[in-house]
Amino acid sequence: MTVTQDKPLHHHTGAGLPAPFAVAGTGVHLPPTVVTNEQLTRSLDTSDAWITSRTGIRERRRLAPDLATSDMCVDAAHQALDAAGTAPAQLDAVIVATYTWDQPLPSTALIVKDALGAHRALSLDVTQAACASGVQAVLIAAHLLQNPSITTILVLAADCASRITDPTDRTTGVFFGDAAAAVVLTRSETAGAGLLSYDLGSQLSYDVQVPAGGSRLPTSASTLAAGAHYLRMDGRSVWNTATTRLPESITSAARQAGVPLDEIRHFFLHQANLNLLTETVKAMGVPQDRVPVTVDRLGNTGSAGLFTALHSTVAAGGLQPGDTYVLSGIGAGFQWGTLCLRHA
Incomplete structure (x- = not known):
C-alpha cells in the first residue's frame, strides 16, 4: 500500500x-550486546560495505532476551533523575514513547512508573507515531507544564526493534538497534x-x-x-x-x-x-x-x-x-x- x-x-x-521549562537531566540505556555489520553478513545477504554506504551504520545494540522495553526505560530514567537531582516521588507525569511496548496491556508507562516508585505521577503512553512519538511526547509534556500544579515530567523514548524485525529481511535487519533515552523536564524561572x-x-x-x-x-x-x-x-x-x-x-x-x-x-x-x-x-x-x-x-x-x-x-x-x-x-x-x- x-x-x-x-x-x-x-x-x-x-x-x-508562556510557562518556561527546561531540560534538567538526561539519560540513556544502551544494551551491552553489540552487533556489527560483519556479524549481520553471516545471516543476511549483504556486506559491510553495502550497509555502510547505504546507511552509515557500523554497529547497533541488541537487548537481552529476558529484558523488555520497560527495563531499558527504568535504567535510562534513573540516570536522568540523578542528573536532574530529582526523586521519583517528585514526578508529576511519566510519559513513555514507544512502538515496542512490553505488552498490549497494561500500560508500559505504568510499569515504568511503578518500578521507579513515582506513585503520584500520571502515566501516559504515546505509541503509534513510531519514530516521531518522542516529539509528540515532549509536546504533550510542554502543555502539561503550563498547569501551575505540574512542575516535573519524565519523558522516555525507547524502542526494541529487534523484537519485531524479521531476522531474514535485510531491508529492516540492518537498520535498527535497541535503546532507551530519558529527559526530565522541569518548570523554570527563566523567561523565554x-x-x-x-x-x-x-x-x-x-x-x-x-x-x-x-x-x-x-x-x-x-x-x-x-x-x-x-x-x-x-x-x-x-x-x-x-x-x-x-x-x-x-x-x-x-x-x-x-x-x-x-x-x-x-x-x-x-x-x-x-x-x-x-x-x-x-x-x-x-x-x-x-x-x-x-x-x-x-x-x-x-x-x-x-x-x-x-x-x-x-x-x-x-x-x-x-x-x-x-x-x-x-x-x-x-x-x-x-x-x-x-x-x-
Missing part, C-alpha cells in the same frame, strides 16, 4: 507556550525558555507498518506463519518522505518561532540513517557540526534516536543557557513533527 494521494496533508503550526513553536504534519501511508496483531487482522496461526507481525518498510518511500518533510517542518517551526536557521545552535534529529541526516542538513544549509550523530554506532533506535543525540550533547556540556534547539522526527503513518525550544 502506498501514500494516499487524493487527500490533503494534515499540517499544523503553532506558537510557543521552553517551547517557542512547533510544527506537525501527517499523511496516511502503509509503507511502514506492522500489519497484524490489531482488530483488523488479529493474531492467528496464519498471520504468524506469514510473518505479518514483523515490521515492513518501503525504504525508498521513507527516504523520499523524510528528506522532504523534515526540512520543511524544521524550517516552518523556525519561522514560526522567529528564529533564523543559522541561529539555531543544535538540531537533534531522528537518527534514521546517516545518509538521510546528511541530505536533511544539506537541504537546510546548516553546518554539519550542529547536528549530532549517533546512528553510526547505535543504528536506527526509533523514537529514542533524537534523544540519544540530545543526551550526547548534554553529557558533553554542549547545551548552554540561551541555546535555541530543535527536536525533529518522522515516523510510520507517516507522521512528522518539529519542536523549537530555548534552553534555560
Whole structure:
C-alpha cells in the first residue's frame, strides 16, 4: 500500500507556550550486546560495505532476551533523575514513547512508573507515531507544564526493534538497534525558555507498518506463519518522505518561532540513517557540526534516536543557557513533527 494521494496533508503550526521549562537531566540505556555489520553478513545477504554506504551504520545494540522495553526505560530514567537531582516521588507525569511496548496491556508507562516508585505521577503512553512519538511526547509534556500544579515530567523514548524485525529481511535487519533515552523536564524561572513553536504534519501511508496483531487482522496461526507481525518498510518511500518533510517542518517551526536557521545552535534529529541526516542538513544549509550523530554506532533506535543525540550533547556540556534547539522526527503513518525550544 502506498501514500494516499487524493487527500490533503494534515499540517499544523503553532506558537510557543508562556510557562518556561527546561531540560534538567538526561539519560540513556544502551544494551551491552553489540552487533556489527560483519556479524549481520553471516545471516543476511549483504556486506559491510553495502550497509555502510547505504546507511552509515557500523554497529547497533541488541537487548537481552529476558529484558523488555520497560527495563531499558527504568535504567535510562534513573540516570536522568540523578542528573536532574530529582526523586521519583517528585514526578508529576511519566510519559513513555514507544512502538515496542512490553505488552498490549497494561500500560508500559505504568510499569515504568511503578518500578521507579513515582506513585503520584500520571502515566501516559504515546505509541503509534513510531519514530516521531518522542516529539509528540515532549509536546504533550510542554502543555502539561503550563498547569501551575505540574512542575516535573519524565519523558522516555525507547524502542526494541529487534523484537519485531524479521531476522531474514535485510531491508529492516540492518537498520535498527535497541535503546532507551530519558529527559526530565522541569518548570523554570527563566523567561523565554521552553517551547517557542512547533510544527506537525501527517499523511496516511502503509509503507511502514506492522500489519497484524490489531482488530483488523488479529493474531492467528496464519498471520504468524506469514510473518505479518514483523515490521515492513518501503525504504525508498521513507527516504523520499523524510528528506522532504523534515526540512520543511524544521524550517516552518523556525519561522514560526522567529528564529533564523543559522541561529539555531543544535538540531537533534531522528537518527534514521546517516545518509538521510546528511541530505536533511544539506537541504537546510546548516553546518554539519550542529547536528549530532549517533546512528553510526547505535543504528536506527526509533523514537529514542533524537534523544540519544540530545543526551550526547548534554553529557558533553554542549547545551548552554540561551541555546535555541530543535527536536525533529518522522515516523510510520507517516507522521512528522518539529519542536523549537530555548534552553534555560
